[in-house]
Amino acid sequence: MVSFGGIARKLFGSENERQVKKYRPRVDEINALEPEIEALSDEALKAKTDEFRAALEAGQTLDDLLVPAFAVVREASRRTLGMRPFDVQLIGGMILHEGKIAEMRTGEGKTLMSTLACYLNALPANGVHVVTVNDYLAKRDSEWMGQIYSFLGLTTGVIVHELDDDERQAAYDCDITYATNNELGFDYLRDNMKLDVEQMVQRGHNFAIVDEVDSILIDEARTPLIISGPVDDKSDLYVAVDQLIPLIAPEDYKLDEKQRTVTFTEEGNEKLETMLEEAGLLKGGSLYDVENVSVVHHINNALKAHKLFARDKDYMVVNNEVVIIDEFTGRAMQGRRYSDGQHQALEAKEGVQIQPENQTLASITFQNYFRMYDKLSGMTGTAMTEAAEFGDIYKLDVVDVPTNKPVARIDEDDEVYRTVEEKYRAIINLIKDCRERRQPILVGTTSIEKSEFLGEKLREAGINDFQILNARYHEQEAYIVSQAGVPGAITIATNMAGRGTDIQLGGNLDMRLERDLEGLKGKALEKKREEIIAEHAKMKEEAIAAGGLYVLATERHESRRIDNQLRGRSGRQGDPGNSKFFLSLQDDLMRIFGSDRMDGMLTKLGLKEDEAIVHPWINKALEKAQSKVEARNFDIRKNLLKYDDVMNDQRKVIFEQRIEMMQSEDLSSYIDDMRSEVVQGLVAQTIPEKAYAEEWKLDELKAGVEQYLNLDLPVHEWALEEGIDENDVTERLMEAADKAAVERRERFGPDVTSYVEKSILLQTLDHLWREHLESLDHLRSVVGLRGYGQRDPLNEYKQESFALFETMLASMRQAVTAQMMRVELVQQAADDDSFGDLPDMEEMHFDYDEDGDMIEYEDGQAGDYGRAIVTPQRAQAQEERDPQNPETWGKVGRNEPCPCDSGKKYKHCHGALV
The missing domain is CATH 3.90.1440.10 (SecA, preprotein cross-linking domain)
Incomplete structure (x- = not known):
């Protein structure tokens, strides 16, 4: 019986089909412009960029320029790369421009599609970030697609791990910047540990296109990026x-x-x-x-x-x-x-x-990092199964882009066996069959152990001409993948997500040419090139005749998306192909979801050894089990995000305040306000409201005045002999503190005072923020137990983290006031920029495994951030220095022995900042 929904879909098309249909008129407009754009010279085509920018300044919008801009990029791509984007790629580009996710099958050209939205959104010169899953793809895509941008007069940068701050700053200043998600996140965290706005490398978060968006925003979404120091x-x-x-x-x-x-x-x-x-x-x-x-x-x-x-x-x-x-x-x-x-x-x-182990110095999740962008979009081959999560967490819609040619791949029903041994026998038989027919086969496994186990089984069966692609052979990855479509090739892979290399029938011609022509010149090179091209054409025909790429999966993954990624490797650009999953009741997914009853039932029904159950209902039942696991994982990620959102609100306040402090020329008003609040807090704490003078905590008040204001004031006499009230006490304390602060400012001079204030504020804020992060970590680890007392752990976390934040701000006011009331001008070497001894810092990318434990991803050294209060002085020769007279010392390096002959380093003696 056909449902009403099914009838409606037949009559009006699915929601996705209706969405795609909306883009068709603009595609027709772009195609209509093609003859006109083709007729332009290279110079005239390049001049279009300035023309578009002038139009934007005149009041036009990016949407107004979409049609001509896409037509220009299509022509530039044809001239530079020899590739003309298909109509479906134009649709994908429009989806990206609208801040949505374009789901596009493997081999349909996502990388080229992104150039359309990149170019259009780079015109306002606010920066476009293209996010990749690894450095190799960032470099490759920036060089490859950069040819289009360069031809059209735009600049392209790439951020990889080994760059220094100057190189990073230059890359971010480009119109389009390629980078990995980790590098972007770590740069953001490092920028918010800098002491000067000029040292910051990023220039805002305008527009990002995330490649393999499901991998970055879903698989790594439980992932705080961490900069930490050792304990x-x-x-x-x-x-x-x-x-x-x-x-x-x-x-x-x-x-x-x-x-x-x-x-x-x-x-x-x-x-x-x-x-x-x-x-x-x-x-x-x-x-x-x-x-x-x-x-x-x-x-x-x-x-x-x-x-x-x-x-x-x-x-x-x-x-x-x-x-x-x-x-x-x-x-x-x-x-x-x-x-x-x-x-x-x-x-x-x-x-x-x-x-x-390490202590957290700064952290952020990818979810909260990428939500900072004014506009965010993404592309992948598999996003529809996670559409609800993209919509809920990132407010991103997913649109399925139709393929350029109809998919010819045949997805066969799963085969389910009782035991693992029976399953592997069936797999070996199918591999043998494909090998005899010269059909290339890609075998997907879920772990290194299983891929190597299958390799052993193949050797036992007399098959040795196979390739294993897993974590142990990561370096040869691109070439192994590129040649998996050669007739008769057997490739065993642990997973095919985000590989960045297409499997082409007959093998990847470009990579084959690059490898086999190395070192050849002249006629020898041309002859070899012709031989390889002819051989490749013949092998492609043979692979197509054999049925295209056969994808064989040895079990199902917890996530349907991972299975679809593997399936999607076959049938690119209308090529023929097959896919089939082989399962056993002893597989992890089957075993965990209650295969014992099924095993007993099958035995009773008389299922013989090496017989399999094959039925569409089995596929549907397995997909339901997978969707349950996906929903559970989504709940875990969503719950983690709720906790991180609490910290993110505080992070934003702190980071915004830091930038405000760095940008400000004069922070004296900050310092004065802090000092005033410290005085008022001291009085409120030690003089109860409407209390007699005999009830005042005068010893505590005097100690507080000495601790925070560095003043020795006769508070006992004021209270007991002069009979003043708490308002008078507050007034006198403020007057004495302000006078001492003004004297210190006059002694230092405005420039040095400003530098000292900024340094102390930033150092104190950073130190207390680190301690606060550690407190939140501890709070997070215990707050879950409140659930046993019928209290909502999240609400408890919100309340207590806010109280901790308030405490941190109060501590900051006290610490800054105490330091500013004690700081003395010291002389130190102009070329010595160390201030105190900070620990080495490491970048880490945390992930949560399936049982909720964090994974740290250490991605290298974040470097030392030396802090200094510097007043350059002329260096004095050792013999000219009088140990008793500091005025004769001139500038002294902070790590030099102190000229007073104490035997200590200068920074720990006369050079100490107290």
């Missing part, structure tokens, strides 16, 4: 705790694979207490005494490391280091680490060197 080494504790876990029996803990959790049972806790006491690690009588919180945390991490994390699936050991494997891409995440001590627990488990 104390606890490696001995990790090792000691790790040695206890092998002594734990299965009945001592409870493992839930579905929820990815593992906890100790009551018996396990008792056994642990005994073992910890014997090992000398337990303080007090009980494991759950407050002084044992740290030990409990370490024990839980060690248990997870042994029972939840599997080597060569979740991580691998390379060069004596534990390296995380990305569950979505199957790639090694070199240098990236689980946080909160989990990575150290894995290092202890594997017996490799344990790296120290």
Whole structure:
């Protein structure tokens, strides 16, 4: 029976089809302009950019210029790259320009499509960011597509890891900048740790196009980017705790694979207490005494490391280091680490060197970073399954762009076997069949372990001519992928998301030419080129005749999107192809979702060995299971975002205040207001309202005045002998403090005073913000327990984090006032820009794994940010310095021995800022 919705779709088309239809008239207008634009000379075509910019200044909008601008880019692409964007690519460009997500199948030309929206949105010269998943793609796309922009008079920059600040600033100043999501986020955080606006590298967040938008905004959406510094080494504790876990029996803990959790049972806790006491690690009588919180945390991490994390699936050991494997891409995440001590627990488990933990200095999630852009858009081959999340979190609509040619790929029903052994036998048979027919086959697995297991099975079957593409062979990735369409090729891949290289039938001609023509010249080069081109054409025909690329998946992923990414590798640009998933009731997804009952039922029905169940209903049932997992993961990400939104509001206040401070020439009003609030707070704290003078806390008031104002004032005499009230006390304190501040400003001079005030304000703000981040981390880790008391953890977090924020601001007023009332002018070397000893800082990208644990992604050194109060002086020769007379010292380097002969460094002696 056909539903009413089905009849409506047949009559009026789906909502997506109606949306796409709206773009068709503009496509026709662009096509109508083509003869006119084609007739222009290169110079006239390039001059169009200035013409468009003049039109914008005259009051036209980007929408007004879309049709001619797209026509110009199409022609520039044809002249520079030899590629003319298809009509569907024009539609995709319009979708990006509107701030939406364009879902476009693999091989349909997303990279070229993005140039249309990039060019149009770069015309106002406010900067366009194109976000890629790795440095290789950022470099490749900036050089490749940069030819179009350069031809049209626009500048192109690229941000990669090794650039310094000057190079980054130059790249961000370009009209169009290519960069990875990590680099953009870290630059934003680093900019908000700078001491001068001129040092900041980014120039705002105007428009971003996110490539592989599902990977960046969904898979990594649980991901705070972190800049951190090291804390104390606890490696001995990790090792000691790790040695206890092998002594734990299965009945001592409870493992839930579905929820990815593992906890100790009551018996396990008792056994642990005994073992910890014997090992000398337990303080007090009980494991759950407050002084044992740290030990409990370490024990839980060690248990997870042994029972939840599997080597060569979740991580691998390379060069004596534990390296995380990305569950979505199957790639090694070199240098990236689980946080909160989990990575150290894995290092202890594997017996490799344990790296120290880190303290957060600055952080932001990708969700909150990318929501800062005035306009955000994205492109990918698979976004429809996550459309609800894109709409809810980012307010991004997803539009499915039709393919240039109809999809000819045949998606076959899944084959479900009872056991893994039966499944692999069927897979080997299909691979053999494809090999005999010379049909290229791409085999998708979910882990390194399984890809290498399949490799062994193939060798046992006498098949050795296959390629394995997984985290271990990351370096050869692009070439292996490019040649996976050669007739008879067998390629085993852990995951195909965001590879950035198309699989073309017959192999990728350009990459083959680049590799095989290297070093050849003249006639030899031309002859070889002709041979390769002829051979490629023949192989393409052979691959098409054999049925195109066959995609064989060895099991289903938790996410339908990952399965679709693998499927989408076949059938590009109307090519033929097949896809099929092979499953067994022992696969993780099937086992977790209750395959035991199904196994019993199939046995009763008489399913024989090596027989498979094949039915569309099975596919639908599996997709329902996958959608449940996706919904659960979405809830996790959404919940994490709610907590991060609380911190993000505070982050925005702090970062805006920092920039305001850096831009201000005179911060004396800030300092005066802070001093006034400190005085009023002191009086309110020590003189109760309407209290007699005998009830005043005068000792506390006097101590506070000395601590924060650096003044010795007769507050006892004022109160007890002169009989003044609290308003008079406040007035006298303010008068004395203002007088001392004015004297100090006059002694320093306006320029030095301004520099001192700015330095102290920024340093104090940064220091207290770091402490505040640590407090929020601790609050976050315990607030969930409030749920047991029938209180909403999120509301509790909001209230307490706001109170902590207020406390931080009060502490800042007190600290800044105390420093400003004590600071003295010091002399220091003009070329020595250190102020205090700051720890080395590392960039980290946190992710949450399936059981809610953070992953830190360490992406290199963030560098030292030296802070200084500098008053340049002429250097004096050592023999001219009188240790008793500082006026004879001239400028002294902060790390030099102090000229007073104390034996200390100057910065710790006369050069100290107190």
